[in-house]
Ligand SMILES: NC(=O)c1ccc[n+]([C@@H]2O[C@H](COP(=O)([O-])OP(=O)(O)OC[C@H]3O[C@@H](n4cnc5c(N)ncnc54)[C@H](O)[C@@H]3O)[C@@H](O)[C@H]2O)c1
């Protein structure tokens with residue numbers, strides 16, 4: 001198998017850069033000799049290679065998770081919490097190395113990558129605590145001389161399949177909840193960004209998380225997921241990624257009736273009320289659109305601005321957008337890195353072309369200034385309508401589309417005119433309008449006058465075709481717990497208890 005060590009020379013701790021899968025506490029080659037090359041999207045240079053595991057090796061990961069489950073679930077919650085906190089501390093201690101790995105494989109600017117490491121670590125801390133609070137209930141008995149109640153038990157092995165846009169935090173938000181609940185996990189990261197996942201495995205091992213509890217498998221995505229979905233021993237599947245693949249996995253999991261959690265695509269409306277200062281709203285919209293170069297499930301995809309302030313808003317938006325620097329995320333002062341690969345650039349260009357051909361106006365976005373083949377300069381389109389792809393699809397690129405609306409009823413209809421329902425933004429200071437929109441928007445998350453909305457205490461997730469279940473928050477751990485009801489009968493006189 002090919003290996004390259006350029007990336008490791010950039011790290012304080014070169015052992016964080018791993019080019020093998022991690023199964024049962026061992027760094028593993030692919031038995032069939034298949035491998036995948038991983039590129040730096042900013043430069044197109046090879047940063048490493050990963051093996052593709054064969055079917056029997058994926059099953060060995062499940063064997064390992066199965067064997068480890070017996071011991072891991074038997075630990076007390078505070079013992080699991082200690083190991084999770086050690087993992088958290090190691091993530092923090094190696095923040096810089098983890099950020100470098102992330103920027104090189106994903107492309108996001110280094111300060112954003114540092115932010116993601118902290119964000120990812122924060123879920124580990126959160127669930128280390130939450131694991132100690134998986135309380136059951138006492139049920140007032142309707143059966144004479146019986147005590148009734150519930151226990152919370154780990155579901156078993158969980159498969160976690162994750163995307164490339166947040167290569168670390170999308171794993172920890174799932175894995176920390178699963179491990180805290182007493183489950184063991186088999187993680188399948190995106191092939192574009194495997195090295196963050198493998199660094200997580202290295203640190204999990206150092207944190208004392210036993211062999212078999214946290215496994216990272218690598219391989220051809222459809223092949224791996226088919227095996228894991230068909231495995232009866234895998235009891236839960238948690239997936240973050242596109243709605244297209246989410247649907248496939250839901251179907252595949254039906255045969256073994258798994259617990260399925262899906263965090264899928266978004267098509268967030270960003271609604272600006274007539275009372276807003278257009279400059280303040282435009283600056284917020286720029287922040288909500290261009291994070292991770294628009295490759296964010298929360299990115300403001302459709303910007304809906306009241307007609308009375310539309311033109312001023314557009315001017316300020318264009319001005320702010322023009323100040324964004326596009327470049328290699330390893331360089332300082334860069335706001336937007338590259339897109340993940342050339343197909344993403346082509347898709348963005350096609351969405352822009354489609355909008356223009358259907359009558360949208362291109363206010364800004366000169367692609368001749370792109371600093372490399374995977375880069376896409378921020379685009380601002382006005383006059384966007386529901387017939388355009390930029391309205392219907394999650395563009396997952398730095399393409400902002402603005403539409404003017406007349407009144408609250410119209411904007412509610414516009415905002416809900418999508419199969420997606422992940423997140424919506426509302427900018428207005430009118431409390432009646434806030435309440436009306438908050439109730440009428442068909443979204444799992446609505447953020448009012450704030451671009452930032454996520455974090456460990458938050459029940460993150462969508463409605464409609466944006467997903468099933470919630471991650472994070474006090475309910476995030478429930479995705480990995482079964483409720484076991486018990487009835488203790490013939491106890492003598494315990495009625496009323
Ligand atoms: N809701 C959320 O919390 C959230 C967070 C991040 C990203 N996302 C969504 O993720 C998408 C972008 O990520 P992506 O391009 O990596 O998504 P994707 O669906 O292409 O891939 C996600 C994962 O599925 C795997 N995969 C790809 N094709 C597969 C197949 N046929 N069978 C089984 N597995 C397969 C990939 O290797 C990867 O690990 C966007 O739609 C974005 O909105 C959602």
Ligand SMILES: N[C@@H](CC=O)C(=O)O
Nearest residue numbers: 165166296297298454
């Ligand atoms: N920004 C999101 C990830 C979506 O792509 C998050 O905070 O989970």
